[in-house]
Amino acid sequence: MLETIEIARPLRGGKPLGAYLFRYGAVITVIGVVVFFSIVNEHFLTYNNLKDILKAISVTTFLALGVTFSLVVDGFDVSVGSTTSLATIAAASALVLHRQELFVTLLVPLLCGVAVGLFNAFLVVKVKLPDLLATLAVMYIVNGIQLTYTKGYTIYEGMALDNGAATGRFIPSFLFIGQGELLGIPVAVILMLLIVLLAHLFLERTTIGRHMYMVGGNPEAANLFGIPVNRYRVLAYVLSGLLAAVGGIVLTSRIGTGQVSAGAPLLMDAVAAAYIGYALFGEKKPSVIGTLLGSILIGVLLNGLTMMNVPYFAQDIVKGSILVLALAFSFLRRDKKA
Amino acid sequence: MMLELGGIGQDFGAGPVLHNVSFTVRKGEVHALLGMNGAGKSTLLHIAAGVFSPKEGNVVIDGKPVVFKSPADAAAHGVVFLTQEVDRGLVPQLSVHENLTVALLKKEKAVLFPKKANRLRARQLLAEYGLELDVDKPVRLLSLYEKQMLSLIRAVTNEAKYLLLDEPTASFDPREAERFYATVRKLREQGIGIVFVSHKLHEVMALSDRITVLRGGSAVLEEEASKVTLENIVEKMTNGESAVIRKERKDKAFDEVQFAVNGLRLHRDAKPVSLRIGKGEIVTVFGLLGSGKTSLAETLFGLRRPYQAQVKGTTRRIGSSLQAVKAGLAFIPEERGRQGIWKKEDIRTHLALSFQGWISKRKETDYSRNLISSFAIRPESPEYKVGRLSGGNQQKVAIAKWFAQGRELALFDEPMKGIDVAAKETIFQMIESLAEQGTSVLYLTAEPDEALRISDRIVILSGGEIVEEREAHELTLEELLLAADKEVEFVGND
Numbered sequence: 001m002l003e004t005i006e007i008a009r010p011l012r013g014g015k016p017l018g019a020y021l022f023r024y025g026a027v028i029t030v031i032g033v034v035v036f037f038s039i040v041n042e043h044f045l046t047y048n049n050l051k052d053i054l055k056a057i058s059v060t061t062f063l064a065l066g067v068t069f070s071l072v073v074d075g076f077d078v079s080v081g082s083t084t085s086l087a088t089i090a091a092a093s094a095l096v097l098h099r100q101e102l103f104v105t106l107l108v109p110l111l112c113g114v115a116v117g118l119f120n121a122f123l124v125v126k127v128k129l130p131d132l133l134a135t136l137a138v139m140y141i142v143n144g145i146q147l148t149y150t151k152g153y154t155i156y157e158g159m160a161l162d163n164g165a166a167t168g169r170f171i172p173s174f175l176f177i178g179q180g181e182l183l184g185i186p187v188a189v190i191l192m193l194l195i196v197l198l199a200h201l202f203l204e205r206t207t208i209g210r211h212m213y214m215v216g217g218n219p220e221a222a223n224l225f226g227i228p229v230n231r232y233r234v235l236a237y238v239l240s241g242l243l244a245a246v247g248g249i250v251l252t253s254r255i256g257t258g259q260v261s262a263g264a265p266l267l268m269d270a271v272a273a274a275y276i277g278y279a280l281f282g283e284k285k286p287s288v289i290g291t292l293l294g295s296i297l298i299g300v301l302l303n304g305l306t307m308m309n310v311p312y313f314a315q316d317i318v319k320g321s322i323l324v325l326a327l328a329f330s331f332l333r334r335d336k337k338a
Numbered sequence: 339m340m341l342e343l344g345g346i347g348q349d350f351g352a353g354p355v356l357h358n359v360s361f362t363v364r365k366g367e368v369h370a371l372l373g374m375n376g377a378g379k380s381t382l383l384h385i386a387a388g389v390f391s392p393k394e395g396n397v398v399i400d401g402k403p404v405v406f407k408s409p410a411d412a413a414a415h416g417v418v419f420l421t422q423e424v425d426r427g428l429v430p431q432l433s434v435h436e437n438l439t440v441a442l443l444k445k446e447k448a449v450l451f452p453k454k455a456n457r458l459r460a461r462q463l464l465a466e467y468g469l470e471l472d473v474d475k476p477v478r479l480l481s482l483y484e485k486q487m488l489s490l491i492r493a494v495t496n497e498a499k500y501l502l503l504d505e506p507t508a509s510f511d512p513r514e515a516e517r518f519y520a521t522v523r524k525l526r527e528q529g530i531g532i533v534f535v536s537h538k539l540h541e542v543m544a545l546s547d548r549i550t551v552l553r554g555g556s557a558v559l560e561e562e563a564s565k566v567t568l569e570n571i572v573e574k575m576t577n578g579e580s581a582v583i584r585k586e587r588k589d590k591a592f593d594e595v596q597f598a599v600n601g602l603r604l605h606r607d608a609k610p611v612s613l614r615i616g617k618g619e620i621v622t623v624f625g626l627l628g629s630g631k632t633s634l635a636e637t638l639f640g641l642r643r644p645y646q647a648q649v650k651g652t653t654r655r656i657g658s659s660l661q662a663v664k665a666g667l668a669f670i671p672e673e674r675g676r677q678g679i680w681k682k683e684d685i686r687t688h689l690a691l692s693f694q695g696w697i698s699k700r701k702e703t704d705y706s707r708n709l710i711s712s713f714a715i716r717p718e719s720p721e722y723k724v725g726r727l728s729g730g731n732q733q734k735v736a737i738a739k740w741f742a743q744g745r746e747l748a749l750f751d752e753p754m755k756g757i758d759v760a761a762k763e764t765i766f767q768m769i770e771s772l773a774e775q776g777t778s779v780l781y782l783t784a785e786p787d788e789a790l791r792i793s794d795r796i797v798i799l800s801g802g803e804i805v806e807e808r809e810a811h812e813l814t815l816e817e818l819l820l821a822a823d824k825e826v827e828f829v830g831n832d
Binding site: 204205206217218220223224225226227228285 | 639641659660662663664669671676677678679680681682683687691692693694695696697739
């Protein structure tokens with residue numbers, strides 16, 4: 001029999017500089033990008049510009065948080081973009097076509113988000129499809145639903161209908177969500193920070209959040225500890241759908257119309273933000289704060305590149321390269337350790 | 339014509355594992371290699387198979403000294419090692435005939451191969467060794483027996499001259515074992531030398547020509563099988579020593595039944611199993627590999643079919659791990675790394691896993707420090723990632739994670755697998771401290787010395803049935819070894 005020999009390892013400290021560089025590689029990337037833009041453009045580091053950046057990323061962050069929850073239980077949800085589109089249409093339709101007040105206008109898209117989340121969970125947990133493929137299929141289905149419902153037309157105030165013009169309108173209380181400000185801070189940003197805080201407390205400071213991480217880290221061990229693995233996976237997909245719906249509400253409110261497929265272009269940014277967050281502290285663990293920073297990094301890049309007059313069609317190249325860089329820092333480190 | 343291992347010595351840095359062991363296997367004989375766990379059987383087999391080279395001594399094949407660089411090199415010299423993990427050498431998604439002929443084709447440098455001819459060839463080979471099998475079946479769908487036979491046939495068609503078999507029949511039912519022995523006898527007639535490691539002493543006696551017993555890294559017996567008895571062998575294996583036996587706890591009568599289960603069937607043909615465990619009692623289920631131990635543990639923990647149990651007098655239905663935990667059960671599974679811990683999480687998270695509500699880091703850290711010092715978990719930092727701990731410390735964490743909630747019954751499935759001697763004793767003490775706090779313990783193992791060390795009572799399991807039940811302090815190591823090997827009547831279903 002081979003006997004393992006116990007080797008006492010040093011507790012802490014004594015890490016070389018290189019280890020820190022790898023550990024905080026993604027953070028360094030964020031700071032580096034911010035410093036770079038501040039130097040090349042004097043208007044970059046102004047209150048108004050920073051406000052713009054945060055406002056611009058608020059919707060993406062909701063989607064990215066949704067993806068983060070699915071990553072926590074070791075799943076993956078790529079249907080968040082479509083869910084956002086569906087929520088956008090649901091909110092606009094409630095206001096313009098059905099003349100509803102604020103409560104129903106918020107409730108309907110949120111219920112849509114929960115429904116999509118439950119459907120995803122059904123496919124992944126019960127039918128046992130691979131998460132990426134299941135949510136990809138749902139992405140198409142949900143996108144098709146919102147297109148079919150609107151026949152491909154954007155919903156706006158006074159739009160032409162079969163029986164004359166639509167009489168509903170975007171009520172001020174609804175528009176306040178995406179366009180209003182409190183104490184000089186956009187409401188959308190306050191809402192984003194509030195939900196980031198709640199999600200962070202939920203995942204890091206409650207045992208329910210901890211159990212979700214445990215399910216993602218080792219589902220078999222979690223099951224053998226009596227943690228209801230499938231229940232937590234369902235919860236993660238429902239929260240993902242719900243957060244995507246919140247994103248849809250904020251988006252509708254900001255642009256003041258119900259554009260079809262409005263969420264689709266946000267998907268890739270959301271996934272990128274969540275993955276940058278995943279790599280962020282060298283922990284290889286999805287986290288809310290990481291996702292927020294990932295989202296900020298993407299926002300900063302878009303804003304800075306636009307200020308530098310980089311055409312929008314070239315910006316994706318830079319975005320992709322930064323994602324590679326951020327991920328390479330932490331994944332290289334894993335290889336070294338192994 | 340023989341494979342000779344001469345004067346083998348091996349040392350992994352913690353004292354000699356093998357000391358001046360000489361072992362030979364001739365062509366056309368079955369040579370059984372026996373010994374308790376830790377006697378050095380595995381090490382010797384690994385050396386013979388080229389997994390590692392010996393520190394001292396040499397390997398000689400048919401008079402020519404050889405040095406194996408790798409298992410593949412050994413195989414090229416005609417020495418093939420078949421481990422218990424038969425899946426290792428087979429490609430699960432390929433068919434039987436492809437798996438069987440892959441090495442042959444490589445040797446013939448065939449670039450293209452006609453499937454039809456290949457199938458035919460595979461069928462002939464299988465028929466020759468009496469294995470009935472659809473050659474188009476993917477290997478992943480085969481039973482353990484079929485995989486083991488396939489590996490064996492493949493080795494032989496690949497011109498293996500010496501076969502090293504490590505507990506090949508452990509999980510076979512008696513009929514499969516019988517067919518397997520027939521094949522082994524046939525190979526012997528063909529002039530193949532076979533080294534056979536098994537804990538089933540009866541089959542060893544029936545099958546072997548010669549027997550070597552290892553104890554503590556030395557060969558203590560080498561004899562013709564016809565000249566020794568079972569009792570001789572067991573005596574040599576144990577040296578008449580008694581293991582460390584748990585002291586009899588006369589003060590405790592264990593009258594208060596804490597967990598009871600009646601008429602639990604482990605498989606269709608087995609007699610039902612009934613168990614009663616007192617409060618704070620430690621009961622060992624002792625059974626060899628394939629006796630149904632893991633099956634029993636998993637059933638009790640609700641991972642197989644639902645069943646009824648009496649926990650502290652109330653009837654509970656247990657059909658899932660969640661229900662088992664709610665009924666007050668804890669489970670320390672055999673595959674620690676895969677099933678018992680989270681490698682990327684720290685010690686604190688494990689120990690505080692059953693806490694509810696808001697997480698208070700300070701409270702958890704204090705709680706963790708307490709457990710860490712009581713069970714000598716090293717390193718002592720609660721923030722240390724469990725994946726970086728040694729096996730023994732990982733197991734301590736895997737057990738201690740259940741301590742926060744009072745448990746009625748804790749199931750341990752081979753908890754000492756891959757754990758060093760020092761950590762073992764701490765883990766025994768953990769289990770005893772659990773029992774003193776009123777938890778009943780069911781300890782499932784194939785190691786007789788562990789069974790004697792930890793138990794108040796020993797239940798012997800064989801073929802999915804309880805064959806004997808004894809107080810631990812009444813038993814000796816020898817009796818235990820012999821009892822577990824009682825032949826069970828196989829109830830077929832045809």
